Amino acid sequence: MWKLLLVALSGLLVSPAAFAAAGPLDLTTATVGIVAIIIFTIAYMLVMAEERLHMRKSKPVLVAAGLIWMMIGWVYVDQGLPGVAEQAFRHNLLEFAELMLFLLVAMTYINALEERRLFDALRAWMVKKGFTYRQLFWLSGFLAFFISPVADNLTTALLMCAVVMKVADGDKKFIGMSCVSIVIAANAGGAFSPFGDITTLMVWQAGMVEFQEFFVLFIPSLVNYLIPAVIMNFFIENKKPAAVYEEVELKRGALRITTLFLLTIATAVACHMFLHLPPVLGMMMGLGYLQFFGYFLRMTLPGSLARKRAMAERAGDMERLKRLGSVVPFDVFSRVQRAEWDTLLFFYGIVICVGGLGFMGYLHLLSDTLYNQWSPTFANVSLGLMSAVIDNIPVMFAVLSMQPDMSHGQWLLITLTAGTGGSLLSIGSAAGVALMGQARGYYTFASHLKWAPAIAVGYAASIVVHIWLNSHLFEVFNH
Numbered sequence: 304m305w306k307l308l309l310v311a312l313s314g315l316l317v318s319p320a321a322f323a324a325a326g327p328l329d330l331t332t333a334t335v336g337i338v339a340i341i342i343f344t345i346a347y348m349l350v351m352a353e354e355r356l357h358m359r360k361s362k363p364v365l366v367a368a369g370l371i372w373m374m375i376g377w378v379y380v381d382q383g384l385p386g387v388a389e390q391a392f393r394h395n396l397l398e399f400a401e402l403m404l405f406l407l408v409a410m411t412y413i414n415a416l417e418e419r420r421l422f423d424a425l426r427a428w429m430v431k432k433g434f435t436y437r438q439l440f441w442l443s444g445f446l447a448f449f450i451s452p453v454a455d456n457l458t459t460a461l462l463m464c465a466v467v468m469k470v471a472d473g474d475k476k477f478i479g480m481s482c483v484s485i486v487i488a489a490n491a492g493g494a495f496s497p498f499g500d501i502t503t504l505m506v507w508q509a510g511m512v513e514f515q516e517f518f519v520l521f522i523p524s525l526v527n528y529l530i531p532a533v534i535m536n537f538f539i540e541n542k543k544p545a546a547v548y549e550e551v552e553l554k555r556g557a558l559r560i561t562t563l564f565l566l567t568i569a570t571a572v573a574c575h576m577f578l579h580l581p582p583v584l585g586m587m588m589g590l591g592y593l594q595f596f597g598y599f600l601r602m603t604l605p606g607s608l609a610r611k612r613a614m615a616e617r618a619g620d621m622e623r624l625k626r627l628g629s630v631v632p633f634d635v636f637s638r639v640q641r642a643e644w645d646t647l648l649f650f651y652g653i654v655i656c657v658g659g660l661g662f663m664g665y666l667h668l669l670s671d672t673l674y675n676q677w678s679p680t681f682a683n684v685s686l687g688l689m690s691a692v693i694d695n696i697p698v699m700f701a702v703l704s705m706q707p708d709m710s711h712g713q714w715l716l717i718t719l720t721a722g723t724g725g726s727l728l729s730i731g732s733a734a735g736v737a738l739m740g741q742a743r744g745y746y747t748f749a750s751h752l753k754w755a756p757a758i759a760v761g762y763a764a765s766i767v768v769h770i771w772l773n774s775h776l777f778e779v780f781n782h
Contacts, residue, residue, distance in 0.1 A: 327387060328378065330663040335378055339371045339663060343656050347693070350649070351730065359645045364652025371659035388662075395658035399651050401508060401583045402501070405571075406650075408586040409498065410643060412564040413458050415593065419557035426466045427551040434470075435543045436477055437536065443467055443481055447488035448528055452496030453568075456489035457643075460734035463489075464741050470544050475745050480539060482746035483754050484532050486735045487726045487761070491528040494722030495520040497582075498568065501650065502699040502721045507575075508582060509703050511714045514572050519773050520719050527723045527765035531757040555607060556600050563592045597634065646733070653697045661704045670705035679713045684766060687720025691731035695721045712770070712777035719769055720762075727758050 330336035346367035350360045372392055379388035416422065425446075434442060443463045451459040467481040493499025495517050497507035506512050567589025574585035660666065673682035690698045699721045709717075725731030729739055729751035738746050770777070 327391070327662060327664070328382070328384075330375075330378065331665055331668055333378075335374050336663045336665070339374060339660060340665070342367050342370050343660060346652075346656070347697075351692075359649075361645045361648035361652060364649055364656060368652045368655035368659065371656055375659055375662060391658070391662045392655075395655055398658075399654040401581055402504060402654075403647055403650065405504065405508070405583045405586045406501065406647060408567065408590045409455065411590065412560070412567065412593065413454055415560050416557065416564070419554040419560060420551055421553065421557045421561065422462050424551045424553050424557075426462070426469065429466050430470050433543065435541055436471065436474075437539050437541045439467065439470055439544075440477075440481055440484060440536065440539055441532070444484045444488040444528065444532055447485045448492035448525070451489040451492035452499045453564075455498065456493035456500055457646075457733045457737055459492070460485050460489040460738055461741060464738050464746075468742060468745070472544075474544070477539065478742055478745040479747070479750040480535055480754075482738045482742050483751050483758075484535060486729070486732065486738060486751070487531055487723075487758060488528045489734045490723050490726045490732050491524040491765075494527075494719050495524045500695070500722050502695050503718055505696075505699050505703060506714065506718050511703070512711070512718065514576060516711075516715070517718070519776070520715055520769065522772060523719055523765040523769040524723070526768050527719075527726075527761045530761035530764050531754060534757040534760075535754060556596065559596065560593065563589070563596060567592060650696060654700055657697050657700050657704060661701070666701055666705045669701065670707055674705070674707040674709070679707065679709050680716065680770070682707075683713060683717040683720050686717060687724030687762070688727070690721050690724040691727040695725050695732070710777045712773050712775075715773065715776060716766065716769060719765060723762060723765060727755055727762065728752065 330339075346363035349356065349358065349363040352358075372388075375391075376385070376388050379385055429439075429442065443466060447459050447463045450462070454462075463485045464482055467478055467485070471477045471481070490500070494503060497503050497514055497517055503517065507514060507517070567586060570588055571582040571585030574580045575582040657666075673686070677685075686698050686702065699717070702717055702721075725735070729735040729746070729748045735751065739748070
């Protein structure tokens with residue numbers, strides 16, 4: 304009886320035309336495909352309501368990914384093609400694994416630098432300099448723009464927001480405007496570096512753009528940040544906040560860990576450019592650098608503490624003696640533990656969901672509409688605008704899965720638009736969402752939306768500048 308029910312249900316889920324080919328089945332018109340789209344839509348609506356529901360964004364997409372691929376597996380097993388679905392899923396899983404390990408190493412280094420108080424030292428330096436509001440506005444923006452290519456846009460935005468909130472304590476208007484500027488700057492800075500955003504990393508690892516080629520987006524990205532910043536500058540009161548002094552002592556090894564991070568990046572780039580191996584190999588090797596250095600710090604900690612205690616006792620510095628008494632050994636794995644696991648799991652869910660929908664045939668339909676019926680430029684600009692509402696990760700993964708036949712300039716254009724389009728709304732990027740939590744009450748959806756016209760002008764100008772400056776790249780195709 305149950306076998307008859309299974310056969311009957313399979314007939315409802317899959318259209319007869321789907322079985323004409325022995326390869327991947329076209330499920331776009333089948334009930335199973337429509338159900339998969341509904342599941343993904345519901346999951347993404349829950350992701351977008353993360354702040355209101357107080358539910359981590361990874362939960363719905365993990366369940367949706369499982370359901371979509373279980374339905375695919377059911378259909379393929381029923382048709383005697385289990386190996387086809389299995390191979391497709393393993394391909395998607397491998398793509399995620401490479402990116403996840405790459406991001407995990409980068410997050411570990413950033414957490415290690417944070418634990419060694421490098422970012423606290425930068426913040427304390429800015430605070431005690433006694434900058435005016437306008438100076439602080441521009442300094443925080445430019446630092447966000449130039450730090451995000453290395454430290455990623457999310458970490459950079461959180462760091463600069465902490466600085467602004469410390470200096471302009473209680474000034475709601477200034478903090479709100481500075482947060483808008485920081486989000487724009489961090490997203491724009493992340494667009495011209497493979498390490499600045501997950502989307503640029505995806506494009507680099509997919510081999511669509513070489514490491515050094517991202518830097519042609521520097522001027523368009525700078526324009527993207529400068530235009531709204533110049534407009535906002537006229538609305539900032541040029542007063543001076545009260546200086547706040549904070550002494551921050553870098554923990555032992557902070558600068559050497561920074562050097563190791565740069566060496567790790569160089570190793571990843573060398574693996575990709577010269578040996579044609581995945582960059583993740585170099586990043587994982589760089590994690591080994593950090594582990595060896597962590598071992599060195601632990602082994603030499605007693606001697607270092609003894610010297611510092613003797614110096615503090617001679618100087619009569621009781622406060623420093625107290626701090627030295629609470630020093631704990633550096634632990635690499637505690638830094639790994641503090642990685643943003645919700646983001647990594649959300650990334651897994653999105654990659655697997657979009658991969659499943661693509662395997663059903665939806666990405667082929669979307670690619671035909673966007674890149675054959677529309678012009679590639681119009682399609683890429685529209686996808687950038689879409690990333691302000693839908694996270695740029697699924698947008699970029701969908702484009703990479705579609706593999707449209709585009710010129711090199713167009714691949715750089717979608718990299719630029721997907722990276723900066725999210726700046727139009729506070730919910731359009733990880734940096735914006737994070738700052739709404741960190742600066743709750745100061746930086747809101749409405750306070751960001753007020754500057755959307757200025758941000759849109761910068762977005763349009765950056766596209767025009769890219770097309771003008773890099774016009775020769777629009778004739779070079781990736782094959």
